[in-house]
Amino acid sequence: MENFTPISSFLGGILIGISSFALLYFNGKISGISGILERGIYFWQDPKEHIWAFWFLVGLVLGGEVILLLKYPAFSANHPHPLWMIFVGGLLVGFGTRLGGGCTSGHGVCGLGRLSIRSLVAVLVFMFTAMVTVYLIGVMK
Numbered sequence: 612m613e614n615f616t617p618i619s620s621f622l623g624g625i626l627i628g629i630s631s632f633a634l635l636y637f638n639g640k641i642s643g644i645s646g647i648l649e650r651g652i653y654f655w656q657d658p659k660e661h662i663w664a665f666w667f668l669v670g671l672v673l674g675g676e677v678i679l680l681l682k683y684p685a686f687s688a689n690h691p692h693p694l695w696m697i698f699v700g701g702l703l704v705g706f707g708t709r710l711g712g713g714c715t716s717g718h719g720v721c722g723l724g725r726l727s728i729r730s731l732v733a734v735l736v737f738m739f740t741a742m743v744t745v746y747l748i749g750v751m752k
Contacts, residue, residue, distance in 0.1 A: 631720050638663070643717020644671070645708035711736070 631642045640647075640663070647664045654661035690697070708714040711733045713722070719737070722730020 627720055628724070631716075631724065635721070641717060641721045643713050643721060645705070645714035646717060707737075707740075 634640050634642045647667050650657070650660045650664035651668045654665070704714070711718070713730075713733065715734070715737055718727075718730035718733040723734060
């Protein structure tokens with residue numbers, strides 16, 4: 612973590628919390644990205660849900676692109692892992708979110724904010740799995 616600063620992390624956490632609260636308060640929607648992605652992809656199941664999910668995902672990608680254009684160092688396009696490893700990791704994350712009934716944003720940000728025991732268990736499993744994965748990748752190098 613070369614670019615870690617406590618202030619930017621704190622401010623980023625506050626912005627994530629405010630945006631999640633705003634989505635829930637004004638639209639009644641939980642900002643779990645895996646669920647939003649699913650609604651955006653399976654548009655034939657509920658077209659009304661698809662529209663807001665689609666625009667949420669477009670805004671998510673465009674927001675990242677804007678930050679990248681501003682040359683913010685934390686969003687460098689260079690990464691130390693090969694593309695196959697990133698692809699396999701993405702598939703495992705997708706499988707895990709389906710198995711756990713949500714992703715880190717849904718359980719970690721929204722679920723913990725609503726004091727959900729189910730989300731607390733899911734976040735603890737996510738964190739433990741992430742620590743084991745980082746350890747194993749470090750051992751394989």
